[in-house]
Amino acid sequence: MTALPPHVARQRWMSVLARATAADLADRLAACPALPDHIRLRGPESGLVMLRGRAGGAGSQFNLGEMTVTRCTVRNADGFVGHAYIQGRDHATAALAAALDAGLQDPARQPDLLRTVIEPLATAQAEQRAAQARRAAATKVEFFTMATMRS
Amino acid sequence: MAYVAVKGGERAIDNAHAWLAEARRGNPAVPDLTLAQIQQQMGRAVDRVMAEGALYDPELAALAIKQAQGDLIEAAFLLRAYRTTLPRFGYAAPVDTAAMALRRRISAVYKDLPGGQLLGPTYDYTHRLLDFLLAAGATPPPAAEAAEPAAAMPRVADILAQEGLIETHTDTGTEPGDLTREPLAFPAGRDIRLQALARGDEGFLLAMGYSTQRGWGGSHPFVGELRVGEVTVEITPPELGFAIDIGDITLTECALVNQFKGSKTVPPQFTSGYGLTFGHAERKAMGMALVDRAMRAEELGEDATAPAQNIEFVLYHSDNIEGTGFVEHLKLPHYVDFQSELEAIRRMREDTK
Numbered sequence: 450m451t452a453l454p455p456h457v458a459r460q461r462w463m464s465v466l467a468r469a470t471a472a473d474l475a476d477r478l479a480a481c482p483a484l485p486d487h488i489r490l491r492g493p494e495s496g497l498v499m500l501r502g503r504a505g506g507a508g509s510q511f512n513l514g515e516m517t518v519t520r521c522t523v524r525n526a527d528g529f530v531g532h533a534y535i536q537g538r539d540h541a542t543a544a545l546a547a548a549l550d551a552g553l554q555d556p557a558r559q560p561d562l563l564r565t566v567i568e569p570l571a572t573a574q575a576e577q578r579a580a581q582a583r584r585a586a587a588t589k590v591e592f593f594t595m596a597t598m599r600s
Numbered sequence: 601m602a603y604v605a606v607k608g609g610e611r612a613i614d615n616a617h618a619w620l621a622e623a624r625r626g627n628p629a630v631p632d633l634t635l636a637q638i639q640q641q642m643g644r645a646v647d648r649v650m651a652e653g654a655l656y657d658p659e660l661a662a663l664a665i666k667q668a669q670g671d672l673i674e675a676a677f678l679l680r681a682y683r684t685t686l687p688r689f690g691y692a693a694p695v696d697t698a699a700m701a702l703r704r705r706i707s708a709v710y711k712d713l714p715g716g717q718l719l720g721p722t723y724d725y726t727h728r729l730l731d732f733l734l735a736a737g738a739t740p741p742p743a744a745e746a747a748e749p750a751a752a753m754p755r756v757a758d759i760l761a762q763e764g765l766i767e768t769h770t771d772t773g774t775e776p777g778d779l780t781r782e783p784l785a786f787p788a789g790r791d792i793r794l795q796a797l798a799r800g801d802e803g804f805l806l807a808m809g810y811s812t813q814r815g816w817g818g819s820h821p822f823v824g825e826l827r828v829g830e831v832t833v834e835i836t837p838p839e840l841g842f843a844i845d846i847g848d849i850t851l852t853e854c855a856l857v858n859q860f861k862g863s864k865t866v867p868p869q870f871t872s873g874y875g876l877t878f879g880h881a882e883r884k885a886m887g888m889a890l891v892d893r894a895m896r897a898e899e900l901g902e903d904a905t906a907p908a909q910n911i912e913f914v915l916y917h918s919d920n921i922e923g924t925g926f927v928e929h930l931k932l933p934h935y936v937d938f939q940s941e942l943e944a945i946r947r948m949r950e951d952t953k
Contacts, residue, residue, distance in 0.1 A: 460842060460845075463845070467847050468847060494687075495686060496686050496687040496689040497655075497689065498690055498692050498835055500833060500849070501693070501694040502694055503694045503769070505767075506697050506755055506757055506855060506874065507755075507757070507768075507769045507771075508769025508772075509773075509790070509791060511790070511791040511795050512691075512778050512795045514651070514798055515683060516657065517657040518835075518846060534835060534837060534846045535846055536848075536849075537847070538659075578701055581703060582749030582751075583745035583748070583749045584744070585702055585720055585749075586749055587743070587744040587746040588704075589716045589750065590717040592711055
């Protein structure tokens with residue numbers, strides 16, 4: 450079995466952090482050992498990302514419109530550099546997500562942080578998606594054929 | 601146009617704006633509207649402002665709606681102005697609408713399409729009777745949930761394409777043009793047209809799309825598929841060198857299936873019009889798809905005679921921020937222009953005496 454590239458695990462936790470609120474992150478962090486001190490190398494700062502679609506859904510790209518994004522980069526006391534890019538303009542969320550990204554790269558802290566922060570958030574996010582999909586499924590049309598009553 | 605520097609009126613303007621602020625607030629005995637209330641309970645207005653403001657940020661759109669007293673074009677204008685204050689970090693990967701987390705997905709061409717018809721939270725099939733329970737502040741019962749979640753579903757266009765019955769779209773790999781960086785120029789490629797339509801006025805697109813159905817450039821459309829739901833936004837920051845998700849956005853996608861056409865080299869096949877818009881905005885996405893298809897007339901060897909098929913006409917008039925700017929500027933002082941017209945008309949009347 451070939452090992453996954455090292456950034457696969459990081460992609461996953463960054464995607465979970467991007468979908469969390471600052472309150473979610475603060476709640477989860479309260480349940481684990483404090484993160485090391487860090488200095489901010491960049492941001493938090495808000496800007497725009499241009500979103501794109503494809504003509505016909507699968508063809509050439511076009512620019513659909515922009516979205517607000519906030520990014521932050523920190524270096525923690527253990528020397529790990531954490532990045533965060535999150536939708537919206539919430540600086541507190543971006544700062545916490547960057548500090549967590551730095552902490553999660555530290556092999557000594559990673560298992561604890563995955564267990565107490567990332568996994569519970571991932572489970573909650575998956576449940577939210579599944580709940581919407583169950584509601585959508587409840588609105589699925591069940592066609593039935595009208596039987597003719599000729600005898 | 602000639603403008604003349606006008607001095608004075610500052611105090612009148614300040615007082616007018618103070619009254620506006622008071623009027624916007626309304627009766628102080630009525631609770632102040634919160635942005636969360638607008639975002640949660642005026643979702644379609646928020647979606648429209650994001651689409652026409654060309655900026656996805658529900659909270660800012662809610663603020664703009666509050667500030668504009670619900671004038672949605674004014675609110676979209678506020679978003680367009682705000683975006684100019686922010687730096688651009690980059691471009692996202694094209695959204696994958698086939699992987700959309702669906703709330704709604706219907707097709708008017710296949711009854712038994714793979715995945716089925718999901719009605720989602722729709723106004724279709726409502727009786728359009730005013731609901732006085734809402735006036736009384738009733739809380740609705742929770743929505744029903746099926747035991748099993750709906751799965752991701754193939755796009756209808758992809759199903760038709762498998763049989764070769766519809767034109768296929770391939771990515772030419774060219775970098776799309778960007779109206780926020782380069783002014784509109786002609787001929788405008790489909791990339792530019794789709795960007796303009798995505799930020800275009802819903803009423804304009806509805807009317808132009810409607811005109812094609814009424815015979816001004818008809819192309820016999822079917823709704824191949826309409827889907828609403830959430831897609832992931834993915835970017836690749838240079839400092840990371842790999843793609844990351846940065847959040848989810850709600851989109852509405854409409855794929856029209858239009859009248860077949862063939863040529864000596866291509867067997868008859870369906871063609872398509874495409875609509876994609878921020879938020880839950882079916883009328884907008886359908887209008888966009890109708891107009892997109894109409895503007896492809898020349899490309900597909902059809903006579904381009906109707907207004908909706910005239911690319912310059914459509915693109916020059918689809919933007920309601922530009923439209924409102926030019927129409928409403930007529931309110932500004934034109935004293936000198938009018939003075940010269942007055943003098944001219946008096947002279948002419950003298951001459952005829």
